[in-house]
Amino acid sequence: MVQEINLEQLNEFALSFWKHVGNAKVFALHGEMGAGKTTMVSALCRAKGVQVAASSPTFSIINEYVFKEDGIEKIIYHIDLYRLNSREEILQTGVEDCIGSGEICLVEWPAKAEWLFDENTVHLHIKVVNESRREIKVEIPSAALYK
Template sequence: MTSLLKTLENEQATVALGQQIAQWMVPPLTLYLTGDLGAGKTTFSRGIIQSLGHKGAVKSPTYTLVEPYEFDDMDVFHFDLYRLSDPEELEFMGIRDYFTNNSICLVEWPNNGHGLLPEADIHLHLRYKESQRQVELNALTPAGQAIIDKLK
């Protein structure tokens, strides 16, 4: 599988990348989003979720762990596991019920759920690069590879 490196000039470019990727997303699909606090994980997720048709605000589910979005043809679950102290907490919330054939799952801080999450199709890592952001996308499955191929 391949990877792709892109530079994002600002917040609008981060949202635009999410919008671009959203047009090729087909369930089931899982994206892992990693990077430092403030690197743009939720901003990227907002681009995806609003592009799929959500009209309201997209907030980080830092305190709720998951924010669901229902669409006609799919469910999108936006996870933020930053505050998760023990991966076993995911068992209590029924984590496996979210990863269905009809869902797209965006998982921020996936390392905090290690061992209880399914493998990702794409691992997206955001990092600071001076006043910009750099994003590295790694395809981990054929479904993820198909999306990255379209981005090139």
């Protein structure tokens, strides 16, 4: 699915996105610096009901957000691999534990650790069209829909 959206439509996109990804838990966000990966994460978190503003975890590596679904408190991990340079660094930060936790994981710069992502990973490719528009390509593997 490829869609071009105005940034003002991001919240609508995020609500629709969650309806289409089934039971997927791991999401890899691809895009150049400044494409809007963190902005997308913020919209996806708001759509889930996260009450605090999502921010870039470039220095903390992992941010954790809480939301309620069906009266149950759940977690979204927002992971930024940009500053990590080796498999060892990635393992030391606990990224692999988050991805294997069964909680929702939104991962920026996934190319730094392709080995972490399996066939159930949903990939979002964000491309700048102009200052206010983005092209978003969503790849939802069929395995993710029914997991």
